[in-house]
């Protein structure tokens with residue numbers, strides 16, 4: 001029976017108490033900046049995770065449908081590539097893992113010898129995966145790791161010699177700014193062994209109207225998802241954000257190619273966060289930056305592989321050319 005492994009040495013994630021400390025530290029640092037900011041990784045409390053699941057099913061949010069189409073088209077190619085040797089299917093930030101099920105079903109169908117290791121900071125998501133797979137795929141070898149991406153990969157390095165296929169789906173990589181993206185990919189490459197594979201999702205540049213609808217859907221689910229961050233601070237850090245006095249604003253930066261999401265104070269106000277023993281003043285129409293979602297040109301994706309130690313093995317796009325999943329391999333000589 002699967003159980004969630006609290007990765008040893010992953011002090012930040014061993015207990016709720018430490019998670020709360022980190023949340024407190026990051027909110028303080030973010031709201032003290034001249035341009036206020038809260039990191040998007042804090043979206044995923046219990047309610048935030050539920051709202052994100054609803055977003056991925058919304059017709060305006062094309063990303064999930066595109067990636068499902070791609071995975072259905074390339075799952076057999078991946079199964080053939082991995083062949084009969086034992087391997088680890090490692091997923092960074094799986095969320096509820098619905099897309100991964102397509103690959104797992106194919107790999108089990110082809111009788112491949114693998115262990116699935118989802119790595120997530122959200123225990124709620126990991127338990128969801130355990131329950132779901134126990135019911136649908138009781139044969140699956142499953143080792144859920146409750147950890148930050150790289151702590152999880154460190155644990156894996158110490159505990160398995162098998163070849164790895166790392167999945168980083170959705171457009172999670174687009175949430176990093178360009179400098180952090182390069183650091184992340186270098187770090188990923190150095191955490192793996194030569195010959196390991198990574199399968200990465202990149203959202204491509206496209207008509208701005210399509211982007212705007214995806215990040216500000218007609219039913220207001222994305223708005224609620226973003227505002228839930230303030231509710232989380234109210235609940236966990238004992239704050240008094242009045243949600244009615246904040247709005248959600250999404251915009252596309254034509255120069256950087258990033259969708260940017262903000263929470264905007266609709267009037268001058270003061271908010272007190274008791275856990276920080278501090279009050280923060282907001283001007284009218286002052287933003288809190290909460291998310292970047294970078295969109296890529298195919299040439300930029302190739303360049304990222306070349307600059308960070310990977311060889312490009314294959315690329316897959318959907319029929320509308322909205323999204324690209326790329327398969328890279330760690331160079332034999334790093």
Ligand SMILES: C[S@@+](CC[C@H](N)C(=O)[O-])C[C@H]1O[C@@H](n2cnc3c(N)ncnc32)[C@H](O)[C@@H]1O
Nearest residue numbers: 041044093094095120121122147148149169170
């Ligand atoms: C946007 S969801 C993506 C879910 C899924 N990959 C998809 O394509 O729909 C981001 C997921 O990554 C997790 N996550 C975010 N930052 C993380 C980190 N630094 N380490 C581990 N998991 C993280 C979140 O808890 C959540 O499950």
